[in-house]
Amino acid sequence: MRTLEQLRLDNPLLTPQQMAAWDRWTIDEFGLPEELLMENASRVALDVLRERFPRVGAPGAPDCLEGKRVLLLAGPGNNGGDAVALARHLLDNGAVVLVLTTKSPEAYKGTAQKHLEYAQKAGVPFGFIQIADWLRPMDQLPEEYGAADREGFCDIIVDGLLGTGFSGELRDDYKTWVQAINKIRDRAFVLAIDVPSGLDGSTGKPSPVAVRAHATVTMEAAKTGIALPEAEPWVGRLEVRRIAIPRAVRFAQPVQRALLTDAVASLVDTPDPAMHKGTAGRVCIIGGSHGLTGAPVLSAITALRAGAGLVTIACPGGIASEVKNGQPECMTLPLGEGTVLVPEMYSELEERIPGFDALLLGPGMGRDPESARLLKRVLAQENRPPAVVDADGLFHLSQRPSLLGMLTDRDVLTPHPVEMARLVAAVDTMDESSAMERYTENRIALAEGFAERFAPCLVLKGAGTVVAQKLAGNDDPTSFLCPIACPELAIGGSGDVLAGLIAALLGRNDRNSPPLPAACLGVYWHASTGRILGRSVPGRGAMAREIAHALPQALKELIHAHSQGHHDHGRGLG
Template sequence: MRSLAEFLELLPPLPLPAEMRAWDAAAVKLGLPEVLLMENAARAAFDVLRAYRPHLAGQTVWLFMGSGNNGGDAACLARHLLDAGARPLVLHTKALGAYKGVTAKHLRIARSVGVPFAPLARHDWQEPPDILVDGLLGTGFNGELRPTLRTIVERINQLVPSRFVLALDIPSGLNGTSGRPSPVAVRATATVSFAAAKPGLILPWARPWTGRLHVRAIGIPAVTRDACPCGAYLLDGRCLRALPGLPENSYKNSFGHALVLGGAPGLSGAAHLAARAALRAGAGLVTAAAPAAALADIKSGWPEIMTLALTGPGAHQWPDSVSEALQELCARCTALVAGPGMGRGEDAARFLEALLNLSQRPPTVFDADALMLLARRPALLEQLTERDILTPHPGEAAALLACSTSEIQAARPAALARLCSRCAGVVVLKGAGTLVGQSGAPLLVSPYDVPQLAMGGSGDVLAGCLGGLLARGDGADLPSLGVAGVGVALHALAGRLCAATWPERGNRASELADALPKVRTGLTYATTDQIRQEVLPWPE
């Protein structure tokens, strides 16, 4: 079995500000001078800037120098710009004699080689430069911008449409954890993040401020990063490397058996999509179990979807208990998907409770109506195991936490943490920038915002995809947190494949499901560069 630690090794880390400081401190403790790390950061920023502006000679550059280490990065970068023939001017926010530590060292070096400095408070903005470099605030910024800094940020943004703006590590005013402005942030053309991206930088809503994100190494050793693990990881196409190639001499049972429990009459499309996605995700066998009246619509012309009629008080209702036939099927299956189109009536609630009481229940994906039923009977959450996966969208998360959807969206990581504290299972908080978590485990953050996923049935496809991965032999070799992460990335990248055909939306959920097996064909693993085409840039 691939352990969670092995799975996380496939993913780029997303250190919080405090964790980044721990990396820096550990590197210095090893003997790497902090002045060298700042030199490396400035050189990395220079290389990114030169990629956009190869002809720097004669270009005027204003570098905004804050009071912290980002200010030191700006001062050091100014020296490289001067050597390249540019005309840099460092605009400092406090008296030069007040700078301390490594920032003061680079300030002195820059001044000694002829870099001009001027107080920002007395600067004349009448003749804007060709390039602006934002070194005002770093990733440690929290709270709200002071009025003076807010004014500076707003003046920088007035120049953005006609000037190139490079942010060092993070655009000033952007929260490195939430990715939200506080209340405004520099609108950078490009951002160079040092050593690793920070969680807020990769969230979709941060892009209007970060511009194109570049992550560049600055010499922090891998042993240092391993000794100071961070609490969040980037969940992009690289995680699909956790799935091995197809085994030789395989047959249908090699890839598991997924059981979909959903699709009450009138809601059968959801169960069909989940079953279809489970097949497209690679499950060897898929059975849908539902009230008898819904089965024909669940199959919907797909003979590959096997069915089991569940006999309730009526042909349209769920039974009050789990029949012997269903118990035997559950014992044979390697994964369940419960909830798509199940309905929210009392018959469905009683059936779900009976299902949770099974002694031999395989790993289960709880989605859609099953989540709403669990919200009505929260005590049932205690029966979930660490192998189970819950997939709430913000509205379902709000029901589970007895709060409003706006509260969920205002603090998504905190909402996810609360959900994880309620049960032992993995929780997938869906939406742009999907979050995946489990109590005691690191947070997985998806960078994707795919409009082609925003439609009815998309969540059913994700649930079925997760069920198919859980059912498969290679999926079962991963802990459920890893399976959930792989499924979220696979689902998002399938949406991006749909975007190639339907760039203005209009694709159906069934087409999203059918795109799932094509993703791995497009993401070959011969070289890292081929994967980078589908994900964010990373250290080179």
């Protein structure tokens, strides 16, 4: 079984500045020439196009790109150099290519200029983007090309105008070019090199417009902005390809941010043949109140579907029958006789709590201040197991921020955006709307900042869930982005399912182990289940309990995909 540290090294998530540092280290310290890196980048871009246009017929049939008309747009930087080098390979593969530059070829500098000279020697034709006729984009081909090529439309557009170093707002001329590309994208396949031009590589936001690519090939490692689910309309299918930057750079220039992929399946433990229900994880869910009996039941069903051996719902005695009704697999622990959790019930819990392997605090708990006092007593118990705090448990933390100090580095918080804004507002003494703006601006940075200050593992839910925790011995928090966004999961009860899933995984953990691996596995497993429901129950018709019931099948598919060497980033072709 691989470790989370190995997954972080295999799937780093870089800012544009970190990628630039990797490039510089590779060139200056390791000694690989930049010219070679640019050549490799162009080769992997060629591979992506070959995969998009596969060879048809028996061995010996024409190359898949032969005869394809390809328009390549080359800016003045290294992205433009990648596009120019790609043009040479496409020409060698029988494609009809035309490179439109933003400056005269003589104005190109450095490595991009070298590859431009190679392309010119190879016979690649060049033109100027400023005089492009976007209705006849190949018309700047030389006269020796036939009228069919010069007057016909292109099959492929390669965007090499701007790279990951771009920030700020596009100049007017670039806006015009980007908008022209987007108007004709329905007639040609658009491949962006490294990042779609106009998209901020850090935030994933257009500035104010960006190329809407069908696929983006990014070099060596995913960049934060293009991995975010909200960037998919511009990124399309995200292809991460290695270009021979040595793995040693990941140790010399380490990053603490990574991308979750199907490889997270390697964190799944193989069940011990001698396992029994008492060793498969004992989970206690403390929650439920009048009118809120469904949430703890959903969490309990999920914990069982995720492999927990024994699941108990500790709830007010006045609703115990309602909670138990129709759930023979779940045990109940009735507390008192009322319908609200109150601190006096702690005496019935205190001796039982150490016998559980994981707690889930909050589903259906309600917002009565007395329930917060019970929560405080449970958190303060020294011999308690790790806890997941969700739903109303998070509300009580936001109303009493001092309770955050009772959480340990074995615990997990699972807020959705509004709950996160409420927590941030409480600890930073600001209004919730300002805290929500911080979430909207950069939720990864918000999660990392929270993890820097507080011990628990944070699971910041949403379309592109972020998991973050500061691990012992590290200067900065370690964070993982789940790039999957599933509308099927945007339903009431989905969060209760995720909380129950993480609690079940914590229940199989060593009590002294950090919860970050279990949280990452739970988040990606939950998101993958949403994709399955998108196929089996279309139209967002699935209910929360169906997410729970689909978990075993989702895990089977996840393990199979990983065993086949697939490393899906949760992206479909745009």
